[in-house]
Amino acid sequence: MTLISFVVPAYQVQGYLRECLDSILDQPFGDVEVIGVDDCSPDGCGQIIAEYAARDPRVRAVQLAENAGLGPARNAGLDRATGEYVWFLDGDDWLAPDCLPAVARRLTETRPDVLLVDHVRVHWTGRASRSALAGVLPADGTPEVFRARDRPAVLRLLHTAWNKLIRREFLLSSGLRFAPGWYEDVSFSYPVLVAAERIGVLHRVCVNYRQRRSGAITRTVDARHFEVFDQWHRVFDLIDGPTTGEGGRTDRAAGLGTVLFERMIWHYLTVLGNGRRLPPALRPAFFAQLTADYRRWRPPGGYPVPGGIEGLKHRLVAADRWGTFSALRMAGRTGQVVTRTARRAVGRTVPPVRRSAGWGRDALLHGYYRAQLRRPIDPTLAVYAAYWYRGYACNPAAIYAKARELAPRIRGVWIVRRDRVADLPPGVEYVVAGTPAYYRVLARARWLVNNVNFPDFVVKRPGSVHVQTHHGTPVKVMGLDQQRYPLGAPGMDFAALLRRVDRWDFSITSNAFSTQMWDRAYPADYARLEVGYPRNDRLVAAGPDEVAGVRARLGIAPGDRVVLYAPTHREYLPGYRPPFDPDEFLAVLGPTGRLLVRGHYFDDRPGDRRGWGAARVSDVTGYGCVEDLYLAADVLVTDYSSAMFDYAVLDRPIVVYAPDWEVYRLARGVYLDVTAEPPGAVARDFAELVAVFRSGTEAAGEASAARRRFRERFCAMDDGRAAERVVRRVLLAGPAVGGTHGGGS
Numbered sequence: 001m002t003l004i005s006f007v008v009p010a011y012q013v014q015g016y017l018r019e020c021l022d023s024i025l026d027q028p029f030g031d032v033e034v035i036g037v038d039d040c041s042p043d044g045c046g047q048i049i050a051e052y053a054a055r056d057p058r059v060r061a062v063q064l065a066e067n068a069g070l071g072p073a074r075n076a077g078l079d080r081a082t083g084e085y086v087w088f089l090d091g092d093d094w095l096a097p098d099c100l101p102a103v104a105r106r107l108t109e110t111r112p113d114v115l116l117v118d119h120v121r122v123h124w125t126g127r128a129s130r131s132a133l134a135g136v137l138p139a140d141g142t143p144e145v146f147r148a149r150d151r152p153a154v155l156r157l158l159h160t161a162w163n164k165l166i167r168r169e170f171l172l173s174s175g176l177r178f179a180p181g182w183y184e185d186v187s188f189s190y191p192v193l194v195a196a197e198r199i200g201v202l203h204r205v206c207v208n209y210r211q212r213r214s215g216a217i218t219r220t221v222d223a224r225h226f227e228v229f230d231q232w233h234r235v236f237d238l239i240d241g242p243t244t245g246e247g248g249r250t251d252r253a254a255g256l257g258t259v260l261f262e263r264m265i266w267h268y269l270t271v272l273g274n275g276r277r278l279p280p281a282l283r284p285a286f287f288a289q290l291t292a293d294y295r296r297w298r299p300p301g302g303y304p305v306p307g308g309i310e311g312l313k314h315r316l317v318a319a320d321r322w323g324t325f326s327a328l329r330m331a332g333r334t335g336q337v338v339t340r341t342a343r344r345a346v347g348r349t350v351p352p353v354r355r356s357a358g359w360g361r362d363a364l365l366h367g368y369y370r371a372q373l374r375r376p377i378d379p380t381l382a383v384y385a386a387y388w389y390r391g392y393a394c395n396p397a398a399i400y401a402k403a404r405e406l407a408p409r410i411r412g413v414w415i416v417r418r419d420r421v422a423d424l425p426p427g428v429e430y431v432v433a434g435t436p437a438y439y440r441v442l443a444r445a446r447w448l449v450n451n452v453n454f455p456d457f458v459v460k461r462p463g464s465v466h467v468q469t470h471h472g473t474p475v476k477v478m479g480l481d482q483q484r485y486p487l488g489a490p491g492m493d494f495a496a497l498l499r500r501v502d503r504w505d506f507s508i509t510s511n512a513f514s515t516q517m518w519d520r521a522y523p524a525d526y527a528r529l530e531v532g533y534p535r536n537d538r539l540v541a542a543g544p545d546e547v548a549g550v551r552a553r554l555g556i557a558p559g560d561r562v563v564l565y566a567p568t569h570r571e572y573l574p575g576y577r578p579p580f581d582p583d584e585f586l587a588v589l590g591p592t593g594r595l596l597v598r599g600h601y602f603d604d605r606p607g608d609r610r611g612w613g614a615a616r617v618s619d620v621t622g623y624g625c626v627e628d629l630y631l632a633a634d635v636l637v638t639d640y641s642s643a644m645f646d647y648a649v650l651d652r653p654i655v656v657y658a659p660d661w662e663v664y665r666l667a668r669g670v671y672l673d674v675t676a677e678p679p680g681a682v683a684r685d686f687a688e689l690v691a692v693f694r695s696g697t698e699a700a701g702e703a704s705a706a707r708r709r710f711r712e713r714f715c716a717m718d719d720g721r722a723a724e725r726v727v728r729r730v731l732l733a734g735p736a737v738g739g740t741h742g743g744g745s
Contacts, residue, residue, distance in 0.1 A: 003031040005083030009073035010045035010091035015519025017091045029100035038063045039073040044512045071178030088161040092210050099206040112200035113170040119207035126483035145198040152259045159189040181227040187234035213523040225277045232264045258299045291320045372443030382412045382447040389433045391420040394451045395469035398534035402723035453500040460503040469508040472642025477669035479521030485669035487572035511714045532722030539649045540720035550631045564633035566598040568641040572667045579686045582617045588693045596620045649718045653699045654680040679710035
């Protein structure tokens with residue numbers, strides 16, 4: 001029998017589900033099965049579970065015909081479990097590395113009915129906070145196994161299902177299952193703990209409990225929070241229900257009613273006190289039900305009322321004093337606001353000398369911007385930018401061109417640096433960054449389209465539409481995920497990043513993988529447009545004549561074999577260049593070989609590759625249009641650059657040259673192992689790279705099969721009409737309305 005069955009329900013957690021599944025399957029302990037339950041999720045959860053099931057026999061996919069909710073989804077997984085123990089792990093949480101061997105040892109040594117494990121809350125800010133386990137059940141003073149009536153404090157632990165491994169036969173014989181509705185953990189966890197004869201504790205952090213910025217029910221304003229009452233009613237019905245004699249439910253619950261009552265009131269007050277849960281108009285009714293439950297289940301002999309402000313809340317509940325309770329709550333919130341405002345004011349204080357030095361032209365321009373914000377939005381103005389105003393490029397350029405064709409009434413204006421004006425195509429209207437015209441269009445545009453973020457000072461006006469196109473399918477971790485890899489994010493202000501993300505109305509993605517990763521990296525309530533990459537439309541449509549024209553402009557002869565070498569940037573290692581000998585490489589390519597070298601856009605300074613001036617080597621780092629280079633190249637050599645996803649649209653050979661893969665993976669962090677799921681041949685050092693081209697394996701059968709799989713996964717949306725889909729959805733229709741994810745407890 002398998003030792004542990006993981007039941008992983010999934011509903012709108014596509015950005016986190018891969019990390020959850022990987023955290024289980026990558027453990028140094030393999031006696032597990034994973035039952036992934038797609039609760040009819042409208043996002044990519046079902047596809048992710050199916051993908052994992054196809055490649056790992058330990059994973060089984062379950063797809064529900066309709067959305068049932070977290071509790072019924074867990075029940076569906078339980079019904080299919082075969083393990084000795086069941087672990088209900090939510091799809092947006094993940095296991096701590098290397099924890100399973102310790103869990104397995106404790107299970108096999110003590111054979112508990114329930115094993116409690118420790119966890120940390122991991123906030124989207126990167127902050128982690130420990131649980132109350134060590135304080136409630138200290139390691140030194142807690143028996144190896146015990147019953148709840150012998151250690152009532154166990155009921156004071158967080159009432160979730162995922163911090164417990166439960167013996168499956170015990171669960172089945174007790175008849176305990178999850179109820180439908182929100183807060184389903186309540187009516188499951190407490191009866192399980194009361195019924196268990198052998199409870200064990202492992203004082204080791206095993207679960208990372210993700211505190212989501214958006215999408216969790218605990219941060220969703222909804223009347224369904226009233227369902228917490230139903231769940232607690234079920235707890236007391238189960239505990240107080242009929243018994244079958246000695247050892248029945250009532251007998252086992254003896255002496256636990258007071259603790260359960262205290263937890264119930266604590267939970268109700270938590271829900272009521274959280275401003276992100278109940279609609280304001282419904283709070284009086286919630287308080288009334290709270291009071292009714294207080295009076296119904298208050299222990300006959302009383303209970304220890306907490307001290308301080310919490311005790312005052314209890315007394316107001318007992319007296320049904322909603323008006324006073326509400327006033328107390330508002331006073332507390334007002335005090336918090338005053339404190340935060342004062343702190344921000346202190347933070348904004350600038351020493352007089354510094355302030356006077358920074359005054360002048362910039363202050364006048366920002367004042368001009370604020371004045372422009374008071375003027376109406378121009379309903380025909382769309383502002384475009386790319387790569388921090390480096391020029392006319394990428395997805396914004398493709399959307400701009402298609403908008404001129406499909407929506408000629410919309411006036412498109414580009415923002416560029418002064419040194420890039422000469423590179424603009426003829427007829428493109430522009431403003432120079434930092435000028436009064438720049439501030440004017442930023443303040444008054446109806447649409448703002450960029451492949452990076454606009455500066456922090458830009459205000460998201462009601463009625464304006466911000467479109468984030470991104471500029472590549474991510475191999476390396478991005479956004480909030482970079483908090484775990486500080487070497488790759490020196491000086492990054494993640495709070496400011498989230499404020500910028502909150503301006504987005506649309507996020508354009510080229511494939512499901514990108515959509516999933518951006519959900520995790522940039523959590524906010526924007527609309528996801530999974531439509532393909534507009535910049536790749538040209539690659540799809542280009543014919544032989546266009547390719548020949550591009551090659552001619554680059555000085556490439558018709559019979560030349562062109563390799564484009566495009567390494568990515570290493571933030572943690574400035575100036576690093578992978579080992580590469582252009583002379584040796586060209587010798588392998590033969591007399592018709594040509595090498596184009598394209599550095600990252602952060603490396604677009606002249607002279608970065610001095611000594612690479614061989615006649616058949618061209619440094620095209622500063623070349624304006626990367627799509628030209630893709631069309632001209634017969635083969636792409638890259639490492640961890642998103643160039644591989646775009647170039648794969650052309651269905652031409654790609655070689656992954658990854659000489660520092662292990663260092664890059666650990667220092668920078670990655671979403672995708674391009675050495676395990678590559679778009680073609682893989683070389684781990686320069687000698688292997690040369691051998692690949694000498695043998696011709698870059699275009700051989702195995703490399704072609706890998707490229708086919710890669711294209712099926714990442715390029716299916718690139719059909720030449722991505723820009724049209726964006727224009728019709730965004731510029732020719734109303735603004736998007738952000739959605740809300742499910743999940744939470």
